[in-house]
Amino acid sequence: MQNPQQVSASKTLSPILVQGAMDIEVETLIAALGKVTVNTFGSWTFWEGELSGHPVVVSRTEIGLANAAAATTLAIAHYRPKLIINQGTAGGHDPKLYRGDIVIGETSFNMGSYLTKLTPKGQGIHPTQWQNFDMTMYLRENGEVVKHNHFKADPALVEVALSQAHHYTKGNVVKGIIGTGDEWNRELDRINWLHHTFGTAVEEMETSAAALVAEAYKLPFVSIRILSNTDQHDQDCDPQTAVDCQQFVLNIIQQLINTTK
Template identity: 25%
Template sequence: MKPLLSFLTLALSTSTALAGDEARVAVMTAFAPEWKAMQDKISERQEVDINGIKFVLGEIEGKDVVVFMSGVSMVNAAMTTQLAIDNFNISAIVFSGIAGGVNPDYHIGDVIVPARWGQYLEAVFAREVEDGKFVPPSWVKVEWPNYGMIFPRAVDVVQPDGSIKEKFWFESDPELLKVAEKVASEMNLQDCVEENKCLTHAPQIRVGGNGVSGQAFMDNAGFREYTYKTFEASVLDMESAAVAQVAEINQVPFIAFRSLSDLAGGGEGENEMATFMGLAAANSAAVVTAFLKALPDTDSE
């Protein structure tokens, strides 16, 4: 019993010390290229390890930040977001990463900043009752058109009073979106990779609209078209909607910047992510850095 009590005392004292630190903007990435693109932006570095996750405390453009990599997937994203909120004084959460483009008017290299996020693969897989027709259980409320056996549905979200609320969309913070809109009107983005392969369209920053997230890498033209038509989605990824949900429950402002590395199955030939993920990660990191610089100072008391 004594070792357990010692461990709990140490964990509590560490958590309390970190939580008492000055307010910081959490800057998240999902995997190595996104993480690497943020590293040279950080000054006054201090590293903290919690449950094997490296949290880098420091400054970016004069703003106090804690930068960390969640790992790919909805579960990893939700877990590390809550871990950051529990251990640091988080004033806002900013995600910097790459994604697949869904809106056919958008192009690789664009940075998309959606106004809201949904979990488009939260679903019922329905049984086939006759040739080509799928019917979900009678107790399922059908809110969205299905894709074959896949019937999307809202997430059950536990409220502070213990009640359950069905919810599909989780909003980005409106004040943070205003800052993003200002930044979008003032900067240009990278359009060539190191191998001198250049994009055919000058990348743009596009603020607003819908983003969706799910636990699958998407590279299918048919499902991409369905996703665009059903959810009016501009972009899809594997983390942002999970982070948005955790942020909302904890009442922490959230915004995600996602640069298109590929077209989620809409491009010609093999998926483009391997070619353009470095460029996309750099564009997202550049916009996030400019965003942090433009972010108003807040009282950290």
């Protein structure tokens, strides 16, 4: 039972916002919360509760960039979080990584936005010559356009995440680049091209969109992604990885709570 001081503190602290796109990516987080209330705004559902007396909001963003941006904006407007952790599953790009490995996203970018050069009719399609169209990541600040070609995670959050690596026994924990796109790539030549061209460790569908909104509101942000599958090693999707990632993220959240006491 919490004492009155703990109850009062939980009501005045800004919550930690943690995101996952699918049910399987949030169910373990929700189960860990106490005093849960559920709110739905449009298509996006949020579970507001407590972990060790600290307010935490779990957001099921749904899949894709548009959903992630909408869910993040709604969460900021309704809950005023102090930081954002996006987490979930991803497909492997880096051949050094295997299913079950975790990537702490030092940077993320919109991998699915391209600019192509004008070529005459009949000259074919040349995907390896496509350039990343980074205008989709531009923001405005004080009325002026601010150019971004990627989004950096908050360094302090990256360090806290790495500090919990020793608790994780299902694979390696590394820093890396997360590529976000409304796409699921299975062509190995394309996967290798993305990895070599952009340095991507993994691909998924939400991180850079959530990071863009976090940047617009100047909120600390980090993405934690586990390889659920990798065609680099013929490893198909394993649902258990989604649970493993959430358990790792719960350790991170607990560490963040401990350092604020």
